Amino acid sequence: METRELRYFVAVAEELHFGRAAARLGIAQPPLSRAIGQLERRLGVTLLERTSRSVALTEAGGVLLREARAALAAVEAAARRTRRAAAPEPGIVLVTKAGASGELLAKLLDAYAAEPGAVPVDVQLCGIGEQERLLRDGRADVALLHLPYDEPAGFDTEVLTVERQVVVLPAGHPLTTAPSLRMADVADLPDLPLPRWPEPDGSYRPGRGPEVRGNSQLYQLIALGRACAVLPDSARTHLRRDLVAVPLLDAPEITTLIAWPPHSRSRAVAGLVRAATRL
Incomplete structure (x- = not known):
């Protein structure tokens, strides 16, 4: 499958309307319909149930929608990280929820700054639950996540703190x-x-x-x-x-993790993780 096909399918699956999907993609509706039909024939499955009045995802279509979103996000993340690696000044982006782990974050940055070969860390503060999305789509190299509220699946992680x-x-x-x-x-x-x-x-x-x-x-x-x-x-x-x-005696404990993509080979990220686990 090509990324173009996946983008076409995601647009139709999210809009559930070929006309709106075509307008969103900036193309005419007939080639969009043909592309989806070709994709279904190549996979040998029906992805969308079409009537004259509606479009609905099949079970197979729902699976492809989840996988396609992940694949497109991975492609976009690869492009972002590649461009960042080629920047004249090396650096890494750390994302964390605004107002959370302030004291821990300050200690982490100080500890990493003392590491040999430390590079500048661009700290980006985000809203509730946004850290994992920024890490998955390549806008961040490393993130602080908080269980049970954030989803660490698909990342490498180390536990930093557990608190009531x-x-x-x-x-x-x-x-x-x-x-x-x-x-x-x-x-x-x-x-x-x-x-x-x-x-x-x-x-x-x-x-x-x-x-x-x-x-x-x-x-x-x-x-x-x-x-x-x-x-x-x-x-x-x-x-x-x-x-x-x-x-609160019976509230669930909050576990703070440092998370990074499992395929990362960044020495800077490795150094930041080492500094974090020594705190």
């Missing part, structure tokens, strides 16, 4: 006097709902909690008495004076 979680409440709330709490104590507080973070596509799940996109916004909402939040224990170091963190 806390609930962050506005100062003065009655629960701040407790030495510890459980998830049931904070899961459905009438006055302090848990926030809703964006999904990978930018949408929000239904719920009564406020929609948030970053920790600064979240902390202000908590201080105003509009929300509470369950966060890693390391978040204590960034809390304002009008916020209080109380340990």
Whole structure:
């Protein structure tokens, strides 16, 4: 299969409409239809069920959509990393979620800077759950991921830290006097709902909690008495004076990983990983 065919198929599979897919690709509809038909004949399977009114993915089409997205992302990642390797000034890109692992990240950068042959590290701060996508598509060389929230499948990883979680409440709330709490104590507080973070596509799940996109916004909402939040224990170091963190006894632990592509042969990435595992 050619990358052109995969791009054509992904466009049709995502739009479920040949006209919209053709417009998205900037080509006429007849050659797009012929290309999809040729792809089906070559594979010997039906990828799309077509009627005069609709287009739907078959089970085989769903499999190819997942595989095609991964293959196209790998091709794009290879191109990005190749261009970066040819840059006049060597360097690596590290991506991490904004507001997370701040103290660990500072220690990591200092430790790597002391490594022989260390190169500049471009730190890119991203939104919730974006690290793995940036690492998969080649915009980053290495990432800090957090289990159980991020997906490390397909990467090489090393565990850096494991920590408990806390609930962050506005100062003065009655629960701040407790030495510890459980998830049931904070899961459905009438006055302090848990926030809703964006999904990978930018949408929000239904719920009564406020929609948030970053920790600064979240902390202000908590201080105003509009929300509470369950966060890693390391978040204590960034809390304002009008916020209080109380340990949660039964919240899942947060494991921070350093992750990189398994096929990476970058000496700089290897040096960064060595520095991270020595912390």
